[in-house]
Amino acid sequence: MNLGNRYGSHRVLAPEGALPKAATRLDAQTPPLDNEIGIRVKALHITSTSFVRIWQDSDNNEERFASIMLDIVKRQGKFQDPATGSGGVLLGTVDFVGPALKVDLSPGDQIVTMVSLALTPLRLERVIEINQPFGQVEVDGYAILFESGLWAKLPEDMPPHLAMMALDVAGAPAFAAKYVHAGQRVLVVGGGKAGLLCLHEAKKRAGVTGQVILVEKDEARAQLALSLGLADDVIVADAGNGLEVMRKVEEATGGALADISFNCASLPNTEMSTILATREDGRIVFFSMATDFSRAALGAEGAGRPVEMIIGNGYLPGHAQIALQVLRENQPLRDFFSGLLPKS
Amino acid sequence: MNLGNRYGSHRVLAPEGALPKAATRLDAQTPPLDNEIGIRVKALHITSTSFVRIWQDSDNNEERFASIMLDIVKRQGKFQDPATGSGGVLLGTVDFVGPALKVDLSPGDQIVTMVSLALTPLRLERVIEINQPFGQVEVDGYAILFESGLWAKLPEDMPPHLAMMALDVAGAPAFAAKYVHAGQRVLVVGGGKAGLLCLHEAKKRAGVTGQVILVEKDEARAQLALSLGLADDVIVADAGNGLEVMRKVEEATGGALADISFNCASLPNTEMSTILATREDGRIVFFSMATDFSRAALGAEGAGRPVEMIIGNGYLPGHAQIALQVLRENQPLRDFFSGLLPKS
Numbered sequence: 131m132n133l134g135n136r137y138g139s140h141r142v143l144a145p146e147g148a149l150p151k152a153a154t155r156l157d158a159q160t161p162p163l164d165n166e167i168g169i170r171v172k173a174l175h176i177t178s179t180s181f182v183r184i185w186q187d188s189d190n191n192e193e194r195f196a197s198i199m200l201d202i203v204k205r206q207g208k209f210q211d212p213a214t215g216s217g218g219v220l221l222g223t224v225d226f227v228g229p230a231l232k233v234d235l236s237p238g239d240q241i242v243t244m245v246s247l248a249l250t251p252l253r254l255e256r257v258i259e260i261n262q263p264f265g266q267v268e269v270d271g272y273a274i275l276f277e278s279g280l281w282a283k284l285p286e287d288m289p290p291h292l293a294m295m296a297l298d299v300a301g302a303p304a305f306a307a308k309y310v311h312a313g314q315r316v317l318v319v320g321g322g323k324a325g326l327l328c329l330h331e332a333k334k335r336a337g338v339t340g341q342v343i344l345v346e347k348d349e350a351r352a353q354l355a356l357s358l359g360l361a362d363d364v365i366v367a368d369a370g371n372g373l374e375v376m377r378k379v380e381e382a383t384g385g386a387l388a389d390i391s392f393n394c395a396s397l398p399n400t401e402m403s404t405i406l407a408t409r410e411d412g413r414i415v416f417f418s419m420a421t422d423f424s425r426a427a428l429g430a431e432g433a434g435r436p437v438e439m440i441i442g443n444g445y446l447p448g449h450a451q452i453a454l455q456v457l458r459e460n461q462p463l464r465d466f467f468s469g470l471l472p473k474s
Numbered sequence: 475m476n477l478g479n480r481y482g483s484h485r486v487l488a489p490e491g492a493l494p495k496a497a498t499r500l501d502a503q504t505p506p507l508d509n510e511i512g513i514r515v516k517a518l519h520i521t522s523t524s525f526v527r528i529w530q531d532s533d534n535n536e537e538r539f540a541s542i543m544l545d546i547v548k549r550q551g552k553f554q555d556p557a558t559g560s561g562g563v564l565l566g567t568v569d570f571v572g573p574a575l576k577v578d579l580s581p582g583d584q585i586v587t588m589v590s591l592a593l594t595p596l597r598l599e600r601v602i603e604i605n606q607p608f609g610q611v612e613v614d615g616y617a618i619l620f621e622s623g624l625w626a627k628l629p630e631d632m633p634p635h636l637a638m639m640a641l642d643v644a645g646a647p648a649f650a651a652k653y654v655h656a657g658q659r660v661l662v663v664g665g666g667k668a669g670l671l672c673l674h675e676a677k678k679r680a681g682v683t684g685q686v687i688l689v690e691k692d693e694a695r696a697q698l699a700l701s702l703g704l705a706d707d708v709i710v711a712d713a714g715n716g717l718e719v720m721r722k723v724e725e726a727t728g729g730a731l732a733d734i735s736f737n738c739a740s741l742p743n744t745e746m747s748t749i750l751a752t753r754e755d756g757r758i759v760f761f762s763m764a765t766d767f768s769r770a771a772l773g774a775e776g777a778g779r780p781v782e783m784i785i786g787n788g789y790l791p792g793h794a795q796i797a798l799q800v801l802r803e804n805q806p807l808r809d810f811f812s813g814l815l816p817k818s
Contacts, residue, residue, distance in 0.1 A: 137750070137777055139717055149716050149746050151773050215768035246772040278778045301775075372493050373483055402493050406481070416785075421767045423760070424559035427787035428590040429495050431645075433481055434622045436791055441760075441783035443771035 131164040131230050138276035141251050143207070150249035150276070156207035158251035161226075162274055167235065167281070168226035171254075171271035173291060174247065175298040176218040178322050178396040179419040180211035181265040196257035199267065203254045210248035216419035217247030218265075220273055221284075221294045231277065240290060242297045243273070244280035244450060263470045265323070266291055282450040288457060291471055292464070296453040299324035302394055303331040303456050304449035305415045305442050309390060310335035317379060317388035319369050319404050320395035321346035321355050323467075324417055328392050329360035330456045330463060343382055345369055345403070358462050369395050375403035392442070393418050401426045408437050417442035475508040475574050482620035485595050487551070494593035494620070500551035502595035505570075506618055511579065511625070512570035515598075515615035517635060518591065519642040520562040522666050522740040523763040524555035525609040540601035543611065547598045554592035560763035561591030562609075564617055565628075565638045575621065584634060586641045587617070588624035588794060607814045609667075610635055626794040632801060635815055636808070640797040643668035646738055647675040647800050648793035649759045649786050653734060654679035661723060661732035663713050663748050664739035665690035665699050667811075668761055672736050673704035674800045674807060687726055689713055689747070702806050713739050719747035736786075737762050745770045752781050761786040 134140040140163075142148050143155040150156055162168035176184075188194035203209050210217045224239045235241070243250060251274040258268040275281060282297055284290050302324040310316055316332040318325050321344050333342045344361040346352040352364040365378045379387055387409035393400060398420040405426070408414050414437050416426060426439055457464045478484040484507075486492050487499040494500055506512035520528075532538035547553050554561045568583045579585070587594060595618040602612040619625060626641055628634050646668040654660055660676040662669050665688050677686045688705040690696040696708040709722045723731055731753035737744060742764040749770070752758050758781050760770065770783055801808045 135717070137717065147715050148743075149773070149776075151769060151776050152743055152746065215766065216772065245776045245778070248768070248772050249776040278776070280775070280778050371491050373479070373481065399492075399496055402496065416767070419768055419771070422559065423765045423767045423770075423785060424592070424763055425495060426767075426785050427763070428560065428592050429493070430785075430788035431624070432493075432495050432589045432593040432622070434589070434624050434789055436789050439785035439788060441767060441770050441774075441785060444774035444783060445778055445780050447780055 133165045133230055134163040134276065136277040138249065141274065151246070154206065156251045158207040158253045158274065162228060164228040165230040165277040166228050167224060167231070167275040167279070169220070169222040169241065169273045169275065170225050171220050171222040171252065171269055171273050173221045173294065174209060174218055174267045174269055175221070175294045176265050176267065177216040177298065177419050178265055178324070179214050180216050180218065182396050183211065183213055185262065192260045195260055199257060200254055203252055208247060208250055208252050214419055215248060217250070219243050219294060219298045220247060220250065221290055222273065240284040241281045242284065242294045243275060244282055244297060244300065250275065261472055264291070264295060266294070280445065285454055289468070289471060292457065292467055293454060295323055295467060296327065296457055297450055299327055300449040300453035301443045301446060302328040302392065302417050304446040304452045306331035306335065306392060307452050308446060309413065309415065312337045313339040314389040315341045315343070315383050315386060317343050317345065317391040317407055319345045319391065319393045319400055320418065321351040322394060322396055325394035326355065326360060326463060327453060327456050328394055329355060330460050331452070332392070333360055341383065343379060343388065345375055354466065358466065360463070369400035369403045370397070372402035372406045376406035379407035388412060393421065395420065398422065399425070402429045405430050405433055405435055405437060408435070410436055413438045413440065415440045415442045477509045477574055478507040478620065480621040482593065485618070495590070498550065500595045502551040502597045502618065506572060508572040509574040509621040510572050511568060511575070511619040511623070513564070513566040513585065513617045513619065514569050515564050515566040515596065515613055515617050517565045517638065518553060518562055518611045518613055519565070519638045520609050520611065521560040521642065521763050522609055522668070523558050524560050524562065526740050527555060527557055529606065536604045539604055543601060544598055547596055552591060552594055552596050558763055559592060561594070563587050563638060563642045564591060564594070565634055566617065584628040585625045586628065586638045587619060588626055588641060588644070594619065605816055608635070608639060610638070624789065629798055633812070633815060636801065636811055637798060639667055639811060640671065640801055641794055643671055644793040644797035645787045645790060646672040646736065646761050648790040648796045650675035650679065650736060651796050652790060653757065653759065656681045657683040658733040659685045659687070659727050659730060661687050661689065661735040661748070661751055663689045663735065663737045663744055664762065665692070665695040666738060666740055669738035670699065670704060670807060671797060671800050672738055673699060674804050675796070676736070677704055685727065687723060687732065689719055698810065702810065704807070713744035713747045714741070716746035716750045720750035723751035732756060737765065739764065742766065743769070746773045749774050749777055749779055749781060752779070754780055757782045757784065759784045759786045
C-alpha cells in the first residue's frame with residue numbers, strides 16, 4: 131500500500147523537515163494515498179481572527195476578499211492566514227477513503243474537518259459566495275485529510291453550515307464543560323460565535339449559584355447575550371483596555387474578580403484585561419487565535435498575578451458532540467445563528 | 475502623595491490606554507513616584523531567546539550588540555526585543571523606595587527585579603561589558619519598578635550575577651516543583667539555563683521511580699546534563715524536527731511517551747516536537763519565549779493529541795526561593811554556572 135506519514139509530513143514541500151502547520155507550502159495536487167481521505171470541498175468556515183483581518187484588508191470588498199483567499203491557497207497549498215497563522219475548517223463530501231484507514235466513513239458522506247485549514251492540503255477552483263456575518267465562504271475545491279486528521283459527520287438535525295460554524299469553535303464550549311464548576315464566577319471575553327457557545331456551557335455548569343459575565347465591545351452583541359439568557363451580567367467595554375475591564379469586573383463581582391476566564395476575542399491585545407480581571411490562583415483559557423504568548427506570559431508576571439493560563443483550542447475528545455449539543459439545547463441561540471445563514 | 479497607577483499605566487507614552495508590556499514607549503525620565511521604586515542598574519540578564527537573536531543580528535560583535543541594545547532602550551524607554559517581545563531582568567541597587575509602599579526594602583539594598591524588562595522603565599547611560607555565555611550585560615542605568623512589580627533581595631550566599639541568572643528563569647523550576655509528581659516520565663526540551671534548573675527540580679520530584687529525559691541539539695550540553703546527573707536519558711536532536719524527537723522519546727520510554735513536558739528551548743518552532751512527544755492526557759508547560767500560540771494550539775489539534783498546554787513564565791508565588799534553592803542543593807550545577815561568570 132502507498133502510505134503517507136500519519137501527521138502529513140510527506141506532503142510538506144517547504145521547508146524541509148517541517149510538519150504541515152509550520153510548512154510554507156503543501157502538496158495539494160497528489161491524489162489521496164491509502165491512509166488519507168479525499169474531500170470535495172463545498173464551503174470553508176474561516177477562523178474569526180483571520181476573517182476579520184482579511185475582510186479589513188479587502189476594504190469590505192467581496193471580490194478582493196476572494197482574490198486574497200485564492201492567492202493564499204495557490205501559494206501555500208492550504209488556507210492559512212499568513213498574518214495570524216490560523217485557518218478554519220471545511221465542509222465537504224467524502225470522495226475517497228484510503229483502504230488502510232479503519233474509519234466509519236464512505237464516499238458520499240458529508241463531513242466537517244476538525245483540524246485546522248492551516249495544516250490541510252487544499253486546492254480551490256473558485257470562490258462562489260461569501261457570507262460575511264457568518265465568516266463562511268462557498269467554494270469549489272478539493273482537500274486531503276491525513277491519518278491523524280479529525281473529522282465529524284454532519285448531524286442530520288441541523289443545516290450543514292450551522293454545524294460547520296459550531297464545529298469550528300468546538301474547543302470553547304468543550305473547555306468550558308471541562309473546567310467550569312458549580313458556583314464559579316466565570317468571565318467570557320468576546321461575544322462572537324465561540325464566546326456565545328462558551329457562555330451557554332459556562333452558564334449551565336456554573337448554575338444558579340454561579341455568575342457568568344460577558345465583556346464585549348459591541349452593545350448589540352452584549353444585549354443579545356443578555357436577552358438569550360447566556361450571561362448574568364454584560365460589560366460593554368473594549369477588552370484592549372485592561373484597567374477599565376478590571377474595574378468593571380471588580381464592580382460586577384463585589385471585588386472578587388473571576389474564578390475562571392475564557393478569552394474568545396477576535397482582535398489582538400486582550401490578554402491583559404483577561405489577566406487583570408481574573409483572581410489570584412484563578413484560571414484562564416485562551417481561545418482567541420490573536421493571543422500572543424509573550425503578552426500573556428509576561429503580562430501575568432508584570433501584574434504579579436498568579437493565574438494558570440491554558441492554551442485553548444487544541445483537541446479535547448468529544449468536543450464535536452459538545453458543540454453540536456449546545457445548539458440542540460439552546461433553541462434561541464440556534465435561531466439567532468440560523469438567522470445569519472443564507473436563505474437558500 | 476504623588477501616586478502612579480499600580481500597574482504602571484501612568485508611564486505609558488504610546489499607544490494611549492496601553493499597559494507597559496504592550497506599550498511601544500515608556501517614560502523612564504520622570505523620577506520615581508511615591509509608590510514606585512527607583513533602582514541604579516548594574517547589569518541586565520537578557521532572556522535567552524532575545525539574546526540569541528540579537529547576538530546573531532550583531533554578527534557576534536560586542537560593539538554592534540551594545541549599540542542595538544542602547545538603541546532599543548533609547549527608542550522604547552525599556553529593553554524589550556522588538557522581534558520576540560521578551561526582555562529579561564535587572565540587577566541593581568535600590569536608590570529610592572516610595573513612602574507609600576509597605577515593603578521591606580531600603581536604599582542601598584541589592585535586588586533583582588522579578589518582572590520582565592519588557593515592561594520596566596529603563597534608561598541606559600552606557601554598556602560596559604557583555605558576557606555572552608551567560609547572556610548578561612554590565613551597564614550603567616536607572617530603572618523604575620511599579621507598585622505591582624516583583625523583586626527579590628540578593629541572597630548573601632552566592633554571587634549577584636549567578637543569582638540574577640537563576641531569578642530570570644525562576645518560573646521553570648517553580649512550575650516543575652508544582653506539577654511534577656513521583657514516578658512520572660518527564661521531558662525537558664532545551665538544556666540551557668532554564669532547562670538545567672528545570673531538570674534538577676524535575677529529577678527531584680519524579681524521583682527514583684520516574685524518568686527524566688532531555689532533548690538538546692548540542693552534544694556537549696546534553697553530555698553536561700548527563701554528567702551532572704540531571705537527566706536519566708538525553709536525546710541529541712533538533713527539537714525543530716517533531717517526528718524525529720517523537721520517535722526517540724518513544725524509544726526511550728518504551729512507547730509510553732512523556733507524562734509531562736517542559737519546553738525551555740531558545741529557538742523557535744519546537745512546539746510540535748514537544749506535543750508529539752507527550753502522551754494523551756499529558757501536560758505541557760511552555761517556557762520558551764519563542765513559543766507561538768497558534769503553532770501550539772493548532773499543532774495539538776492537527777495531531778489529534780489531547781494534552782493540557784500551559785503558558786509558563788507568568789508568576790508563581792515562591793518562584794524566587796525555589797530557583798535559588800536549586801543552586802544551593804546542586805553544587806555541581808552551581809559550579810558549572812559559576813564557571814561561566816567573569817572572574818572579577
